[in-house]
Amino acid sequence: MNPNPKFQHLGESVLVVLAQTRDLAAFQELVIRYQGRLTYYVRRLVGCTHESEDVLQEVWLVVYRRLSTLKSPQAFRVWLFKIAHDLAVNHLRRSARLPKPLSPEIEQSEILDTWNEFDAMRDVELVHQTLDSLSHEHREVLTLRFLEQMELSEIAEVVSCSIGTVKSRLHYAKMALRQKIQGEIDE
Secondary structure (H helix, E strand, O other): OOOOHHHOOOOHHHHHHHHHOOOHHHHHHHHHHHHHHHHHHHHHHHOOHHHHHHHHHHHHHHHHHHHHHOOOHHHHHHHHHHHHHHHHHHHHHHOOOOOOOOOOOOOOOOOOOOOOHHHHOOOHHHHHHHHHHOOHHHHHHHHHHHHOOOOHHHHHHHHOOOHHHHHHHHHHHHHHHHHHHHHHHHO
C-alpha cells in the first residue's frame, strides 16, 4: 500500500478520529504508517514470520473493531502496541512457546551506564541476531524503548507492569545485549 496523498499532512490524532468514524482511507493510512514498525515488533516477540503475519492480521482486525472505543486519539500508538503485545503473548501461550518469566533480578555489577549500545553498533544484522537471542521480556523492552522511542510509562502500559520493572528489564537487557555483542566481536 502506498500512502494516500490526501492524508500526507494530517497528524496522527486527526487520522485516528477519521478512522473512528469508519473512514476506511484514514484507517488504511494508519496501517501504512505503522505496518513496518509493528511487523518488526511482533516478529521480535513471535519469531516465526508466518505466525507473526497471522498475529499482525489479528492485531489490525482488533484495532479496526475497537477503534471507536479509544477515548484519546493521542494514545493510539501505545494502545496499538498494547493490543499487539497481548495478542502475541496469547499466541505464544497457545503454542506453549512463551518463555518462563524472568527470575527476580539480582544486584547489578559495576556497569558503565554511559555505554550506548545502539550508537556503538555499526552492524545492523548483528543487532537483530543478538536481539533474537535475548529473553522475550528483554527483547520487548529494548524494541519499544529504542526502536519505538516509547517513554518508560508507555512501555509499562504496553507490557502491563510497573515502571520500576521496565527500568530493571531495560537495565538487564542492555547488559545482556552488551555481553552478547562483545562476545561476537571478540570471536
